[in-house]
Amino acid sequence: MTPFDAKPGRRSVLRGGLAAASLVAMPAVLRAQAPVVKLGIIQPVTGALANDGDLGRLGAELAIQDLNAAGGLKALGGARLEMVFADSRSNPETAAQETERLNGEGVAAIVGGFASGLCATATQAAARYDLPYMIDVGVADQLTQRGLRNTFRFAPSFGMVTGAALDRLVALNEAAGKPARTVVIVHEDGLFGSGLAKLLQAELPKRGFEILETIAHPTPARDMANVVLRIRSLQPDLVIPSHYYGEFVLMARTLQQQRVRPKGIYAILGGAASSLRFVKEFPQAAEGVMDCNHWPDPRNPKSAELRRRTEAAGRSFAYNVPMNYSAVWLMAEAIEKAGGADRLKIIEALSTGSFGSGVMPYGQSRFDKGQNTSAMPLNTQVQGGDVKVIAPAEYAEAKPNFPLKA
Structure with a gap:
């Protein structure tokens, strides 16, 4: 008779009963906790560009708060977005290094970058891993002209x-x-x-x-x-x-x-x-x-609300807040259309779909060779x-x- 045929002893029965009881007693919130999708946010919050980077981070934070409060990624069963933040320190080499770190932490995609020089090195690093990267602001035309299929720009080019x-x-x-x-x-x-x-x-x-x-x-x-x-x-x-x-x-x-x-x-x-x-x-x-x-649509009530929330957070409003707020919502929509955190599917969704533009005056955002063709300055x-x-x-x-x- 093998050990699997033997009758359980009294101690093993007690251990099994206690384990089952502990499972039953586990709080429902832990058993039903929604899955998490990690989103990398990279901004220069130290160095010469710290003011812009701080506002960009704030816009992303507000977007993630609102998205999760509204039920998360509904197409993914209410999955929550979780920010993994990286400070590029206003330095192109650091931007590339921090992108490598974000990849190692398993983010599904990256939003941000701000300056063209920082975005150039960060997107190049992300391309090695087919890591979808949504440039928030960086305007240099060549950023989307290098044949990097992972790289998209929400804003208009210069x-x-x-x-x-x-x-x-x-x-x-x-x-x-x-x-x-x-x-x-x-x-x-x-x-x-x-x-x-x-x-x-x-x-x-x-x-x-x-x-x-x-x-x-x-x-x-x-x-x-x-x-x-x-x-x-x-x-x-x-x-x-x-x-x-x-x-x-x-x-x-x-x-x-x-x-x-x-x-x-x-x-x-x-x-x-x-x-x-x-x-x-x-x-x-x-x-x-x-x-x-770059400037938000003044006819959209959400634009004035973002300004109030920015000032309530002790900052002065600038375009970085609505740009990153809107870009995060767009990336969340792309993740939903991709059906999850698979990077290649997110890239495919961004390349072929159309998306809401948040508070920016773009109508539906569509990407051609990585550039949002609907983007427009005011x-x-x-x-x-x-x-x-x-x-x-x-x-x-x-x-x-x-x-x-x-």
Whole structure:
């Protein structure tokens, strides 16, 4: 007779009974706990880009809170999204290393990145593992032109933004009687700013503007005095800046202090031009600044709610919050359409499906070779201590104030 045929002794019966009783007594919440899908969120929350990265993280956190509170991933039986956060420390090499760590922690996908240079290395690292990566903001055109099937961009590229910005600039100038003819371009010297400056140099003359000079600067920059002195000597009608938050604030404040007042500051993807922090801390330097940039749909009540929640969290509202809030919801929808956390199926869902765009003015988001073809920037202007949408007309909250008085 084998041990499996033997009759159980008294002690084994007691042990079996206690084990069964413990299973029955286990709290129902533990037995029925919903599964978890890990989502990697990568942002630069330390270093030169920390302000933007912190707001991006907040947007992702708010999205995950709301999604889980609404019942989680319903198509997956109410699975909860769990954030696995990575700080790229405003450094491209660290961005790649942190992406490797997120892969090791078993995330289903990644959302974030912010700066183009950080996104370039992070998406390349993610591609080695077929790890779906949704760029929130990084605008360099080449990010989605490298044949990386894992890489998608929620926002418009800088080619898309520049085209819209210049068309609207021409319309703005014509409506005001063409007061602006000459331009100085000021840009950061990285992947983002240099690429945008090259596009502007090619396109502005075609639209009747004379470029007096293109001025590059490093990120971070500690002093804009020489840049502003050069602008003063050239006396352009327009200054078109493209750089990150700290450099934009520094330039705008130096322009104010030196009493250099062009007819317009028309930012394209300006780092602070549509940031409520800049408006709050330096209202005089901010007043009248225009921007063509990422911005939520002002007609969507959720946009105002996100602003209130951002301020309640002790931060000043900027586009990073609604962009990442919306991108996380989109990725959650893609995971549901994929039927789970299988990375290749998520990539297939993103490549072939259409998705809600959250609070962004995109309608249904669709991706072609990784680029969201529905993405569109809005034009804003600081008016009366607030950021107002001035174009296109269907989203406008206010009329533009242009040209500015000297």
